[in-house]
Amino acid sequence: MTHRKTVVRGAAVAAATSLLLAGAGTAGATAPAATDRPVWSPCPPPTAAQGGGDAPGVGWECATLAVPLDYAHPQGRRIGLALIRHAATGPGKRIGSLIYNFGGPGGSGVATLPGFGSTFSTLNTRYDLVSFDPRGVGGSAPVSCFTGPQTDAYNQVDSTPDTPAEAEQFMDVTQAFAAACEKKSGALLPHLTTTNVARDLDRIRAAVGDAKLNYYGFSYGTELGGTYAHLFPQKVGRAVLDGVMNPDENYTDGALYQLKGFQLALDNFAKACVAGSYVCPIHRSTPAQVEQLLTDVVAHLDQHPARTADGRMLNDSLALSAMAHTLYSASSGWPALARAVSSYANWEDPTALMALADSATGRDDKGHYDNGNNIFSATSCADYGVPQTTDDIRQQLPAYRKASPLFGEQFAWALNQCTYWPVKGATDHMEVSAKGAPPILVIGNAGDPATPYGGAEVMARRLGKGVGVLVSWKGGQGHCSYGKGSACIDGKADDYLLNGKVPAYGTNCP
Template sequence: MALRTPTGASTGDALRQVRAGLPRKAAGRVVGCAAAASLLLGGPAFAAAPAPPAATPSATAGTAAAPTAQGPLKWATCPAPSQAQGGGKAPGTGWTCATLYVPLDYTKPGGKTIPLALIRHRATGPGKRIGSLIYNFGGPGGSGVDTLPAFTPTFAKLNTRYDLVSFDPRGVGNSAPVNCLTGPETDALNAVDSTPDTPTEVRQWMEATRNFAAQCTKKSGPLLPYLTTTNVARDLDRIRAAVGDKKLNYYGFSYGTELGGTYAHLFPRKVGRAVLDGVMHPDKDFTQGALYQLKGFQLALDHFARSCVAATYLCPLHRSTPQGVEKVLTGLVAGLEKHPAAAAGGRTLNDSLALTAIEGALYSPDSGWPRMASAVAAYLRTHNPAALLSMADSMTGRDAKGHYSNSNNVFSATSCVDFGVPVGKTEIERQMPAFRKASPLFGPQFAWALNQCTYWPVKGAMKHMEVSAKGAPPILVIGNTGDPATPYGGAKAMAQRLGKGVGVLVTWKGGEGHCSYGNGSACIDGTANAYLLDGKVPAYGTSCS
């Protein structure tokens, strides 16, 4: 069973992995463009890195010894990424890192604090430096410290006049990480059938969700009430001040659009130049968001199938109709539900992980679509599940040694404390026909994922996000008509909800994949660059094709 996002899930690892040819997670919340949407348990999972070492609740919650106020940030050479961020080498030349302490509880600013890990690349010139451009790559759960350096070429033009800055939001990576399960325990969770169709399987599914919540509470309970997007937005304002900017210049992908909209609502007169890309729908509640995102994934699946038949890329599935292509995938998943495939190291590929791999591939038409088609064809030919299992692992955040990142932990924690509601077996079964109708392949998994917050110790604070931002300057809102994780309607609604004269809608017609900037549209990139670098606000409704 994999954790999933409902209408928007992480861009952090998602953006990095999608463009590197690896899938990400989606379904429920926004997995950043690096992957994004509000994911629920049991569906496409947010691409992440290995899990961090377990932390005690007191350590997770920070210490009173660390001051709420601090002097100038002390930027220094970045260490190699921690296990929570995926391990590996330190960022390349020009990158420096710092730690900022912020209040755990903003109602008690003099109380306990937690550390936020920051990363920066100074402006390269030529041209006058504008300030810092702060990024959030989605999730909730994506590591900005890990992701931003991987996109140095993508943001090179912006880097001429901005310091590029990102951070691990509270609970993520090196910022007071949320800890829940060990690697083997997460493997066992992902082995549970996320589309249960017998009473025994239903009990196992609900019990797995209960156990996950219990372990998160046991290991990170004191931190969980404070992982709201509102608190992250307040952290973002502390970062703005710490880097010396009077106004926040911001680029938010996927879940980062919810964060950016929340910031604009809280601090409308502190907004500088801001872009929201791959936009979560501001009006959808917990259940509506899951169904809304499901329809986006089905649309992307239809586009993949048509492209496969039209031979717009080398597709080894060799079917004459899009329906035939989708039937291959449905048959694959049905077969794995009855007979999971044995893999190396004692692992197995079940239907749940196969769905995770397929969903993740839909984030990227350039790399994910052909990779998924090849992996499916290879399995049908040889019954070797290695390629599909690898794709699923990249979505669930599992490395070759069996370590997981904590991105899915944060996804659940923030999703549940923001909007989560208890959804039990009876309500899921009531919703099932609508979910099956929206997508015969993905619908059951998305529906059962609605139980994500049923046993969570902290209940949702609101029905949907609040983003009205009267008094803010124009904010670019970029929507992609083929986006699977954050369907285009979210961009239209966000532009309207921000307020007249604030939300400026820009549309990429005919675009595919999650988010828009850096995905192949010179028009989108040029429009965003002109706004961020020169302050040129496009006309509302500007369209790129």
């Protein structure tokens, strides 16, 4: 996650967009009109709200499915959901569609799925690969708030305020952001709950012609999958939840719980740097010294923001977002963080850190932002949001600082995102009990920063006996597990999805 002043985009597969692979492109393609049944046609390039880029190329088709804005009034206003698919390639008998959600809330499945085409090629032999932009995201009635220049200015406000004046400014800009969202997208905001996205998911299942939902949810997609299983247990087919959100955590406790995951990942990054597990130009004698260097960089930027070649300013808030963003991927993110910090360690070149910050916040090189920040606030606040005053946050700061000296303050102050939001939280925590559903694979990664491993254990229990099947990657690093280098994890998931073979509860992958 990291788009607002939250360090992470609540459990998005935040690094996903940086992994997109450009396709051959499809000249002249336009977004399909919304219909009750998908009418598939060549995909246009992703919009700015989806993150931009090239059209996905040969084999990918797009459609727009009409669904009710308000399920309490299903004959009322309708909105269009952007869909994408790649038909099953064979050999082998087609099973149906495998529908993906890549996290967030705020990730564009339409923009993300093509970048993982090779990762899911085995599954694509017998499934149509399908994804979508959830309501409010990208090409699906996107929530609009600040303009690009306004977001640039927003990101210059200190998200770890040191003085009463800075705290007031931070609260004021958060209030202005909420007001802009309400002004531009107020009619959408009450209907952007995960429960409604789950109802949309059931419409997509029916629209692609499947009697049961075959599903792969990463990160926030595990919350969506658990919600779907609770609402429609008899309609669940084969489902995998990977990088699992803890269903028992509420708004404030959940942020602290997640913060501890990021500190664990930071510790692992520093230990690997010292051990020489990757090329680490900020190598020091101890992990504590590596972490202290990052802390020193952030402290320096707090007092002396650095100007980039294009005139923009890298401050401590953006640097923290960049650092957290890289912890999602041990293979690519850790080396990128070490290089970026090294290039700035003598208070010289902020270019690399700013590029990582742009990736974290969804900004392209033209100053356009995707709308992930907007929908992250919209869904988080509508689901569980609890208003937090300045005094509330200050009372919680010691616990957050203790949990992570580097990230703690930014995580704590980010609790203000729902303080001025026009829609109040519908519940305290997610409900995922799914009595009557078939076995659902729940994959936990011991080194996951954004969705700490304990969430998988809780989710497997809460789904119910005989439903939640826990599989653990004890040696994992980075966010989520599939396609991250574990032949054991990939094999268990593939065998389950392709052949219906359910692994033993508590299976451990090295």
